[in-house]
Amino acid sequence: MSKQQPFKKAVEVAPGIYQIEIPTPFSVGPVNLYLLQGEKLTLVDAGPLTEGAWSALMAGLESIQIRPEEIEQIVLTHHHVDHCGQLERIRRISGATTFAHPLAVPYVEIDQDFLDFHDRFFYELYRESGVPDEKLIIIEKYHKLITTFAERSQIDVTLKHDQTIPGLAEWKVLYTPGHSQSHLSLYREKDRVMIAGDHIIKRISSNAFIEPPRDQSQARPLTLVQYRTALQMCADMEIDLALSGHGEPVVGHRELILQRLQKNWERTDRLRQLLQDGEKTAYELNALLFPLLYEQELPLTLSETLGHIDLLKILHQLESREVEGVLYYSL
Ligand SMILES: [Zn+2]
Ligand SMILES: [Zn+2]
Numbered sequence: 001m002s003k004q005q006p007f008k009k010a011v012e013v014a015p016g017i018y019q020i021e022i023p024t025p026f027s028v029g030p031v032n033l034y035l036l037q038g039e040k041l042t043l044v045d046a047g048p049l050t051e052g053a054w055s056a057l058m059a060g061l062e063s064i065q066i067r068p069e070e071i072e073q074i075v076l077t078h079h080h081v082d083h084c085g086q087l088e089r090i091r092r093i094s095g096a097t098t099f100a101h102p103l104a105v106p107y108v109e110i111d112q113d114f115l116d117f118h119d120r121f122f123y124e125l126y127r128e129s130g131v132p133d134e135k136l137i138i139i140e141k142y143h144k145l146i147t148t149f150a151e152r153s154q155i156d157v158t159l160k161h162d163q164t165i166p167g168l169a170e171w172k173v174l175y176t177p178g179h180s181q182s183h184l185s186l187y188r189e190k191d192r193v194m195i196a197g198d199h200i201i202k203r204i205s206s207n208a209f210i211e212p213p214r215d216q217s218q219a220r221p222l223t224l225v226q227y228r229t230a231l232q233m234c235a236d237m238e239i240d241l242a243l244s245g246h247g248e249p250v251v252g253h254r255e256l257i258l259q260r261l262q263k264n265w266e267r268t269d270r271l272r273q274l275l276q277d278g279e280k281t282a283y284e285l286n287a288l289l290f291p292l293l294y295e296q297e298l299p300l301t302l303s304e305t306l307g308h309i310d311l312l313k314i315l316h317q318l319e320s321r322e323v324e325g326v327l328y329y330s331l
Helices: 051-062 085-094 102-108 112-127 136-147 222-236 253-274 282-289 298-312
Strands: 012-015 019-022 031-037 042-046 073-075 097-100 168-175 184-188 193-197 241-244 319-323 326-330
Touching: 012 241, 019 051, 019 112, 031 051, 073 085, 097 102, 102 112, 112 136, 112 298, 112 326, 136 298, 168 222, 222 253, 222 298, 253 282, 253 298, 282 298, 282 326
Parallel strands: 042 073, 073 097, 193 241
Antiparallel strands: 012 019, 019 031, 031 042, 168 184, 184 193, 319 326
């Protein structure tokens, strides 16, 4: 049963780009979908699989006299459920061709082998980080998010950096990993508009979520290092307007990016302070860095902590030793 709530109208945020804000059940708040009037009518992102999100999408489309059947293509910025959960529901109505980065595929298809690997990866990572056994249940909860707020779907065409999207000749794909390994942004050179997904968000700094490697024989990607590199790539670009997956558009992206990069160094300074009085596990550092959040938001905060440990490690400012499978860090 969907509750009665006022849905927002779609807003034309740049020529031929309509923003549709839809609710999510997550603490990040509403997510922005974008409808692009290219040669093909294209929706960027789909929203989570909830009745509220569905009603809001239908109301948003109706406010600009578009029927869902008319959507010809869907491009996913990344595989998180707030962005792709109701993809299949839209595809069933519209038959839209779906585009995404190849690394989104196993998540969107809810590939059981991959998800088993995903769980094993986090189980090992959390053990190594010193997460107490009774907290490892979070891995199952995290996994359940995918099956609760998304439905198995399919990617028809994969996209890579620098290519144009069929049916959207004005737009180019930017691979912007870090927040997620599958993260793509879109860029329209003629008026320097970027659809930034969760790569650049004004009111919150995007989390560089730790993810498993693309194949089991590899080490995990250093997601914060990657994220910073992808941010720097964008700082070098001319972007007049960055349209985010959450919250308001960003004008003045360079200043915001500089703040985000600077914030990383403040956090590494804090980590080094915390290690002054002796070695600690990532879990202990996490509790000290995020005392109010770390229990509630373990995957998010531990990603932050491990990301900053990675930064110090590549600068050789941090050492680690292993005791019974747990890593202890020291200066
Ligand atoms: Zn995301
Ligand atoms: Zn998001």
